Amino acid sequence: xxxxxxxxxxxxxxxxxxxxxxxxxxxxxxxxxxxxxxxxxxxxxxxxxxxxxxxxxxxxxxxxxxxxxxxxxxxxxxxxxxx
Numbered sequence: 612x613x614x615x616x617x618x619x620x621x622x623x624x625x626x627x628x629x630x631x632x633x634x635x636x637x638x639x640x641x642x643x644x645x646x647x648x649x650x651x652x653x654x655x656x657x658x659x660x661x662x663x664x665x666x667x668x669x670x671x672x673x674x675x676x677x678x679x680x681x682x683x684x685x686x687x688x689x690x691x692x693x694x
Contacts, residue, residue: 612655612690615646620655620691623683626662629676640677647681648672655687 612620622635633643650656651672658666659680670679683691 615642616650616655617691619643619646619650620683620687623656623681624688626659626680626682628680629678632681644672644676647676650687653687655684655690656681657684 618636619632622632629643632638632647633640636643638646647656651658651670658670658672659682660666662680666679670676672679
């Protein structure tokens with residue numbers, strides 16, 4: 612886990628909207644979406660349409676990532692806390 616992935620997961624102990632991540636981390640959209648894509652592929656983060664409605668199919672984060680919510684998975688939290 613690199614430093615940016617660590618910082619991102621650090622914000623995802625609770626479901627958070629994309630806008631919160633952008634505002635908190637101060638990253639450009641391109642960077643944030645790319646890092647989100649990577650951690651979703653590693654199954655460290657899962658996506659939601661709303662705080663209560665999980666996305667079960669593989670989302671196109673470049674197209675719809677700004678409209679989603681995110682949460683660290685158990686796998687992601689374990690990795691985050693062992694570094």
